Amino acid sequence: MDLVAAVGLQILYGIANLALISLGLAIIFGMMRVINLAHGEFLMLGGYTVVVAANAGVNIWIAMLILAPLVVGVIGVVVERLLIRWLYGRMIDTLLATWGLSLLFIGLVTSIFGASTATTISPPLGVISIGEYTSSAYELLLIGITAALGIAVFLALKMTNLGLVARGTMQNAEMASALGVSTSRIYMITFGVGAAVTGLAGGLLAPVTGVLPTIGSVYIAKAFITVISGGAAILAGTASASVLLGGVNGIAAFLTGPTIGEVALLLTAIVLLRLMPRGITGGIFRKSL
């Protein structure tokens, strides 16, 4: 029984982890149809913000929850103004440009901090036990924060004026523009928010993963698969794809091993996209956010 609870919690964490690393990408892709290949590097920059700030003596909670999204959000806005806004509607060009951007970020961080950076941070909070099994309380917190983040994005889109305008722009940019909405500004804010959410994710993961200049490449593939499998709806897509892929991965990894776990995840995504080429929310939950 304890084992079931412990493994259940672990699978839930795997799902939350997938949702956390994908949400920022989903916001940018869902709203703007821009595929940001530098997404992994935004995560990495969030992690570096936390490591550098914590090494400089900043409280780790402030570094993770405030500094990481702030710094990466600002970087996102700058990137959008300098690079992305010239390329709207040119999917392949954006792919190339953001790929170049990802190489640039890796190079910059490597030349500033070196190939590896010493860290002093370890996961805050202690250990919780379920019978004779133990889990990290921090993992539980990450599950909570991911859920809270999803709710916050939902409320922002549903309840605020900006959310309404953003959804309008998402449905029909030309019509929104004709009604007096500055779509350029909406895109800038959306990209910045997407980057900030990604930075927050990178910051939150910093205490439980290695922080290296090249670590982004580890996340990018999974974030992509999740977002593409989820389809255009930001929240319903990310949530449903994370539950499906994270669940399959967690169960397979526990029953067999991590290699089969990865294979099962990819296989599920392939079958899913064969059956629903526009992702889960292209098939079902079509009207959702």
Place this chain on the structure above:
Amino acid sequence: MTVTRRSFLAGASASAAALAAPAIIGRAQAADTIKFVSILDQSGGLDIYGKPMVDTTRMAIDEMNAAGGLLGKQIELKVYDPQSTIQFYTQYATQAAAGDKADVVHAGITSASREAIRPTFARFQTLYFYNVLYEGGVCDLNNFCTGSTPAQTVEKLVPYTMNKWGKKVYIVAADYNYGQITAQWVQKYVADNGGEAVETEFFPLDVTNFGPTIKKIQAAKPDMVMSALVGGAHVSFYRQYAAAGMNKSVPIASTTFGVGNEHKLISAEEGDGMICSYSYFEEIDTPANQDFVARFKAHRGEDAPALNELAARAYEGAYLWAEGVKQAGTVERMPVIEALRTGISYDGPSGRVTIEPKTNHALQNVYLAELKDQAFNILEVYEDQPPTDTLLVCDLVADPNQSVFKFENGLEAAGIKI
């Protein structure tokens, strides 16, 4: 103008001479300096290993040149960055051998990169040094493998830690040839010492969520975990393991943790208590090593990375080659190989490193150390350890005409019982 046979021949020979001239000049220049080529990843995922190796290689060559060079000639160091991509390895290896006409090439980090370029150097008859710890089994007259092998490190680490912590061992390893073969060595030494390997799990190099495995370890209740995990993503394992409080109850031993300076990438409380084994640690308390560390810090400046076996052996590998050249009195390939195979040794920061002629591997000191506050405390020293794993399958004295990797298909295929 009519072209007579005579004028045609005169013209043809003149242009032939003109074409040949650069080649002659090129060779004349080559004779003025000794060409030392290094091919090591300085970007991409393997740069945490490659960059310190390039730093110490450069330091070794600078020191040799400052001391008057070799055989009265300066050494010209050329460094290529294959960017953690195998394809660039083969390209630069061909460039080094055929284009640069290198006198010696020190190259390769992963076993995959070594196997990609080793045949190139054998074909072009270019002397090749591989200075990285690896799974053992290369049997190649042209290739000197100076790093430690599992018979040197795993063989010492497994009995020591089993004695200290208990006999039930859970093995986690990276899913490529190094991890697979090292895991087999661990299984063998665990069994040889009367223990039980309860489970062996392999992880693709991009896995970052180790939660399911940590639960499996909790369910299996081993006495210790033996890790052969590799690379930046796998650092997550140690952090998540500590976050679940496991590092307090089931300790970890490793022959891969620390060689990419991972002990600096995780915090002190996450890493404390781990026991690792290498043929070099920065913390070795000898005058030779303290001097080496001080020189490295001076050479590299304030932000010098921590030194590990790879960095130290890249330095010692360069000096071992130089010892061979000095004894041979030339940089010609065969005389240098013969000189090295007389059992040449070099006293470096790790202690004495001696070439073992049957395998072209090295006799070397092996250290066990415990991690405390992001630094290793040396527990045990085993001097002049032979590469017994490779000695089981390779004898270049009896048959020098070999260029193979014996463990390509695992240990059992090589006739070693696990």
